[in-house]
Amino acid sequence: MYSRHATVVLITLSLPISVFAQSHRITNTADAVLVASVGLGTLTPGSSATPVATQVQFRVRSRQAGGYRVDCQASFTTTAFAPVAGGTTVSASDVGVGITSVTPASGVLLPRADVISAGFNYDPSTKSAVNGLTPFAGAASGQATLADLAAGMKILSGNKVDNNINTGGGTTNYLTITIKFAVVPQYFTPANFTSVVTVTISNGP
Amino acid sequence: MKQPGTMKFVFILGVIALLAQTGLAQTTGTVTVTGTTPTAVSVTNASDAALSTTVALGSLIPAAGGSLIAGSVQARLRSNKAYTLSAQAASLNISNPAAADGGSSITLSDIGFGITAVDATGANVATGHTDTVVSLFNYSSGFPAVTNGLTPFVAGTNATLNDLTANTQILSGSRISAKGNIATNNNFVLLTLGIATLPQYFTPNTGFSTTVTLTIAAP
Numbered sequence: 001m002y003s004r005h006a007t008v009v010l011i012t013l014s015l016p017i018s019v020f021a022q023s024h025r026i027t028n029t030a031d032a033v034l035v036a037s038v039g040l041g042t043l044t045p046g047s048s049a050t051p052v053a054t055q056v057q058f059r060v061r062s063r064q065a066g067g068y069r070v071d072c073q074a075s076f077t078t079t080a081f082a083p084v085a086g087g088t089t090v091s092a093s094d095v096g097v098g099i100t101s102v103t104p105a106s107g108v109l110l111p112r113a114d115v116i117s118a119g120f121n122y123d124p125s126t127k128s129a130v131n132g133l134t135p136f137a138g139a140a141s142g143q144a145t146l147a148d149l150a151a152g153m154k155i156l157s158g159n160k161v162d163n164n165i166n167t168g169g170g171t172t173n174y175l176t177i178t179i180k181f182a183v184v185p186q187y188f189t190p191a192n193f194t195s196v197v198t199v200t201i202s203n204g205p
Numbered sequence: 206m207k208q209p210g211t212m213k214f215v216f217i218l219g220v221i222a223l224l225a226q227t228g229l230a231q232t233t234g235t236v237t238v239t240g241t242t243p244t245a246v247s248v249t250n251a252s253d254a255a256l257s258t259t260v261a262l263g264s265l266i267p268a269a270g271g272s273l274i275a276g277s278v279q280a281r282l283r284s285n286k287a288y289t290l291s292a293q294a295a296s297l298n299i300s301n302p303a304a305a306d307g308g309s310s311i312t313l314s315d316i317g318f319g320i321t322a323v324d325a326t327g328a329n330v331a332t333g334h335t336d337t338v339v340s341l342f343n344y345s346s347g348f349p350a351v352t353n354g355l356t357p358f359v360a361g362t363n364a365t366l367n368d369l370t371a372n373t374q375i376l377s378g379s380r381i382s383a384k385g386n387i388a389t390n391n392n393f394v395l396l397t398l399g400i401a402t403l404p405q406y407f408t409p410n411t412g413f414s415t416t417v418t419l420t421i422a423a424p
Binding site: 027036039047048054078083088089095132185189192193195198202 | 232284329334382384386387392
């Protein structure tokens with residue numbers, strides 16, 4: 001009797017989080033847990049108007065009939081190693097962020113109706129600095145920055161991707177998302193900076 | 206008799222299923238973006254290119270009066286930290302000198318050198334920025350007056366190139382640039398350096414030259 005009851009309880013608890021209940025999945029491009037680190041390097045100011053950029057790619061799977069949405073929330077911390085002394089320290093609003101591609105694998109459902117949120121549909125690495133200053137005006141102006149993600153924000157949504165969210169070799173049921181980050185090297189306060197961007201997929205839109 | 210065994214099997218299967226699916230619940234991920242804004246300084250010409258310029262004092266023919274022959278160089282300084290500017294002059298190279306015959310040849314001590322102006326009024330200059338010119342090199346009030354047709358620069362009071370035979374600090378200041386890069390048109394200190402000498406009956410030559418090297422640092 002103990003075993004029977006335990007089994008019933010266990011199955012009852014398992015169902016909501018089982019593969020049969022889960023509708024979305026977000027992974028890196030090797031289908032493993034998405035824990036990526038991308039470096040913009042040492043940003044020595046020069047004369048160039050071209051931002052320094054880096055990118056990350058990950059996979060999105062969804063079999064939710066109502067589609068999916070991807071939200072991002074970003075923290076931003078700096079560790080200065082010289083006084084600010086009346087100058088400016090690099091901030092989240094100096095780092096442009098945009099989705100540069102949403103690429104469906106061969107097996108996804110068509111037609112696609114993936115929508116990049118306003119302000120994130122651009123390549124920040126192609127924005128030229130004017131007068132050597134940060135060229136990103138924020139999501140409301142079409143050039144999102146990490147500051148727009150401080151409180152969390154939807155960056156992408158779309159219709160059902162496939163009928164399953166299986167992972168592993170040979171699967172073709174995902175979208176590959178490419179996000180770029182860019183910054184113009186300037187005479188900011190000497191510092192290191194770190195931004196942790198948490199990416200979450202849930203029911204759309 | 207079979208039921209307990211069957212239930213045990215189902216139970217274990219349930220545990221396996223639970224653990225497996227819990228582990229696969231990948232609906233979030235993290236991307237960490239890092240970077241460094243390093244200590245940075247620069248000295249450029251007034252067009253934001255490398256500073257490499259020639260100041261020609263011309264043919265120095267002695268005349269009556271006390272007019273110095275002068276030239277100037279402008280440089281833009283940028284830094285994201287307190288800075289120092291130093292200068293060093295190479296030995297004076299004299300071409301085809303005639304015999305001195307008991308007279309004097311031009312020397313580094315006959316060529317005044319110093320800072321005649323410091324402009325830090327750009328909108329992207331750090332708030333509260335200050336500069337301090339080493340007093341010996343401070344010619345903001347102009348070069349000294351000529352007396353009796355002789356070099357007017359007094360050692361220890363009025364700097365000459367002879368004070369730069371070793372790398373010597375001539376200027377320092379607080380952080381200059383609030384932000385922006387080397388192309389930014391309002392985040393720098395515009396420095397004007399003056400060079401002057403008095404034409405005299407020095408030993409004839411066909412030319413003289415020296416190279417002054419400026420170095421900005423953020424110690």
